[in-house]
Amino acid sequence: MNLLDKKGFILDIDGVIGRGDKPIIEGVEGVRRLKEAGKKLVFVSNNSTRSRRILLDRLQNFGLDVDEGEILVATYATARYIAEEKKNAKVFTTGEIGLIEELKLADLEVVDYKNAEYLVVAQNRNLNYELITKALRLCLKKDVRYVATNPDRIFPGEDGPIPGTGMLIGALYWMTGRMPDVTVGKPSKIIMEQALSILGLKAEEVAVVGDQIDVDVLAGKNIGATTVLVLTGVTNSENLKSLIERFNLRPDFIFSSLLDLARE
């Protein structure tokens, strides 16, 4: 199988094309070459604090010619999922302004917890006891639908690890025994099927590219797509073997970077 026979690519951002605000040169060049080869691309990120607009800025700052329609981030994906399930739903979220922006753009009503029909749990770097208390009380209500933007437990912060959305999922589970009714971000099929719909392609026509075996490779396998691991992020040549064993998952292809894939 030649990877370049694929019509589209679902590309992770962090650890593939950039690290936070900084570009990964081989990743950026890889995107350029795939575009030159006429491939359809969608950038899929589990970031639960940034809107599409902010990620678009970031990719454009990397020097990439990208359109907002090519970006699928967990904030937007969550808003889109809820809006499809219940138009104008009343939503309470633990999340940040970037998520609130996307919820409002999807015509959802962002409300305080007492009137909420949906609890949307997401990372918030301004999280406090009051927000956790409100989430707890909604979680105890069986008629409230509980949606998590993404399952990530820890993220690498600038000066060390920081809690992700998963921290709150764990806290709520510990207090109530309840897990999210739906988790939108990778490795969930929800965000991956949205990505296919944006590309207008079937799973067998695309390859899923990322740096994390338990997130990106698993997400690709969950929709039956070809999976590609690149070694510019969490997984590298040193830990590759042990991570494959740990997650018991083998990507279809492994490249040192996205550029190496595009060069094939």
Place this chain on the structure above:
Amino acid sequence: MNLLDKKGFILDIDGVIGRGDKPIIEGVEGVRRLKEAGKKLVFVSNNSTRSRRILLDRLQNFGLDVDEGEILVATYATARYIAEEKKNAKVFTTGEIGLIEELKLADLEVVDYKNAEYLVVAQNRNLNYELITKALRLCLKKDVRYVATNPDRIFPGEDGPIPGTGMLIGALYWMTGRMPDVTVGKPSKIIMEQALSILGLKAEEVAVVGDQIDVDVLAGKNIGATTVLVLTGVTNSENLKSLIERFNLRPDFIFSSLLDLARE
């Protein structure tokens, strides 16, 4: 066995003698009668935000003649435990001023997270993302000893349930896979053995009285003491049977209130 043959009583406060700031009349009267009968008492609470001083004020406001030495609260019990294990230890805590007061009174050094030898996890109604992040980073360090004041997951707040210390234990477990090395509060043997030491009595010489089967009755059984459940708090005549089945634990005695016990 006649309960009033016991030389001492280990008494829970909340749900037995008071509900927050409000006294339970039968509980307060029960304490008076036990004192009149010459029984040794120690009041044991899993409260992780209040110092002994504050609980003493509360009991005195109920009209009780109580001494600070008769109060064993999870804040003080934790400070005492750590000070016995390592004199002048450097401690970082997620907890509130009441806990910090007790840590300092035990000559422990309360420090920021980077220099800490102990991580003390406790409820904090001013909890924020930064505190959780610091706790996460300490939890990832194997040479830091991780102590939780108490395991309670949810507390009844004034206008609904609020997160207890257990919320943070769950969040940290979810992120790191690590549980506390030591949990001090009930049903742990640690606080119960401190209670026996304060009374100067052996387990068979005391009865443990409380309103929660999975906390107080279990704590009593953990040290091999006689256990008494009263129905003025979490457990009441309606839910008694189902809670006994759920926790699969049977108290030695059940009374409608502490006064009924003292009347025996």
